Amino acid sequence: MHEIDQTQTVTLAGAGLVGSLLAMFLARRGFQVEVLERRADMRREGGSAGRSINLAISTRGLHALRQVGLEQEALQHAIPMRGRMIHSVSGELSLQPYGKDDSQHINSISRAWLNKCLMTHAEETGRVGIRFKQRIQEVDVDTGALTVLDEPSGVTHEARTSVLFGTDGSGSAVRQSMMRLPGYTSTQAPLSHGYKELTIPAGPGGAFQMEKNALHIWPRGSYMLIALPNEDGSFTCTLFLPFEGPVSFASLDSPGKVLAFFEEQFPDSVPLLPELTHDFFHNPTGTMVTVKGMPWYVGGRALVLGDAAHAIVPFFGQGMNCGFEDCVVLDGCLERHRTWEEAFAEFFHLRKTNADAIADMAVENFTEMSSSTASARFLLEKQVEKALLNAFPGQFLSRYSLVSFSRVPYRMAYEAGTRAGGIVSELSEGLSRAEDVNLERAAQLIQERLVPFMKEHADGFRTEG
Structure with a gap:
């Protein structure tokens, strides 16, 4: 069992939200951190942040940011959401507060802004180097050997690391390498629903066209529309719909059908969605999956965390919050233990049952949001x-x-x-x-x-x- 040497270089797969935050925690402990990121640098090349446009950050996520001095900066770019604004078919509105009073609220924040912020602050530590367009093709967790494709040049090269952290999302290459080891168990439960993002633009002068401080929901049983506010006055809407069936992404196969569906089910949203049919057919249809696997580590050589270890569906707004909490808990484990394996073992023990619990609550909350709220x-x-x-x-x-x-x-x-x-x-x-x-x-x-x-x-x- 090799001891934790805080002068050594460790490797992180993935510079998303959890990876960039974890890099900051590790840098603070003195490690040199090399991050391999499959995507381009969104700070220079624009494009989407990879998944949903905005997220709900709450107490757990804010606590993690506070540990690295970024809570206040994040809150300056967040919009408080004090409750669910329910839109009935007839257009009636009713606000269901989230907490006992307005002090208890969740916050809408841009995924892209937050990811860029975390990457920049990670690099500013002087201990974190992020290499972009690096696709990890093979991982040998026993030897620490990585096969990495440099996408701009098309050249594949070998890399070695003493410790590898997989923060590379629900399709994690690091987790997939672990799955080939004896004794590893894994379940992936895809949801029969997909999602599509649509945009309500800001009104004149950047005005919000609906209540700003709420998460808007159009609950309709087996499907729903939600909307979260953005800093620029727009709202990002997400349509959750079955992939197949009488009312599904498969059945809405023409602009006329999409428009008719929205006019029947979400009539008050139609005047606010000028690009409805364009967005519906041009934006990708996302998939959602619950990933459960164990163990999350191989000796003291590799560990997965965040979505790579425990991807959950988005209906409790806790995916990022849970991943950020992983970073806090792991940091505590590194504080308490002298070897990587002991730290990883305690981290897994502390987080596995909690990750399973929020995964189950997230699936249950889909029923609450889409049906019960009405x-x-x-x-x-x-x-x-x-x-x-x-x-x-x-x-x-x-x-x-x-x-x-x-x-x-x-x-x-x-x-x-x-x-x-x-x-x-x-x-x-x-x-x-x-x-x-x-x-x-x-x-x-x-x-x-x-x-x-x-x-x-x-x-x-x-x-x-």
């Missing part, structure tokens, strides 16, 4: 939940608030949220107004079901993941 019962329960959050601070905790506004480990958030959801459901029976909730009964249920769980897992609630 129901009167769901709205009532959300109002009851808010009443309990305010009436019993620190004792009643919802799953959403634990995931988005705390750093409690995801597994505990999942389990505490299940208990909290049961309490809300029981208290909502027979109610027509949230104001009539029986707070005496609520106190009793919280003491019986939630408080003992929190006491049992007090360290997790205190140390915050």
Whole structure:
């Protein structure tokens, strides 16, 4: 087992969000970091950041940025979203707050801006070198040998590294090399839905054409449209739709059908989407997958993290937040251990159950966003939940608030949220107004079901993941 030598050079596969942030953490510990990135340098060649245009950053992600001094810079480019703005078929709007008050909000941030910011700050450490258009074709995790294609020249060369970090996304070449080793298990569960990005441009003078401080949702059961605000006054819309079936990407095969579908299902969006049919047929249809595999490391030689280890679907807005939290946890492991293998083993132990928990919650949240948000019962329960959050601070905790506004480990958030959801459901029976909730009964249920769980897992609630 080789000891961690902080003067050695380590190699990172992928300069996306997690890779660029991890490079900063490693540089801060004294390592020289070589990053191999498949794409061109988006700071010089433009183009998309690779995936969705904007993301929701919340407490876990902001905490990670705070560790490297970038939280405030990021927040200057973020737009607070205080709740879900639900658009009914008839065009009625209703805001469902995310938290107990406006202080609890998530933030819309540009993926491209954040990625560029992280790459630049990583390079400014003087310890990080990023090489672009480098496609890793083969990885021998036993010897640390990499076969790398330099795409501009078409020349393939061999590289060697003592330690390799795979932050190369859901299609990770590093993970695929691990999958060939005996004892590795992996599941990849693609969603039967895909997504398509559309744009609501800014109004005159850069004005927002809808409520700025909300995540907009048009919930329609097996499909939905969402929209997140951008700094320039535009909104990035994402249509989630089955690939196949009577209402699907396959069935919407002409501009006329697309327009008719939007006029029927999302009528208030049509005047705001001047390039609707153009964007629909010119923008790619994205796929979504849940990746679960184990182990995430090979001895002290290689480790995958972020989407490369645990890709999740985007419906809880936690993919980036979870990946950034990986960097914080790994940094702590490197602080505590003298060998790479010990650090990697502890990291895997700490993160695997939490990554599985948020992966499952993200799939479940698709149902909530696309179907439940449109129901009167769901709205009532959300109002009851808010009443309990305010009436019993620190004792009643919802799953959403634990995931988005705390750093409690995801597994505990999942389990505490299940208990909290049961309490809300029981208290909502027979109610027509949230104001009539029986707070005496609520106190009793919280003491019986939630408080003992929190006491049992007090360290997790205190140390915050």
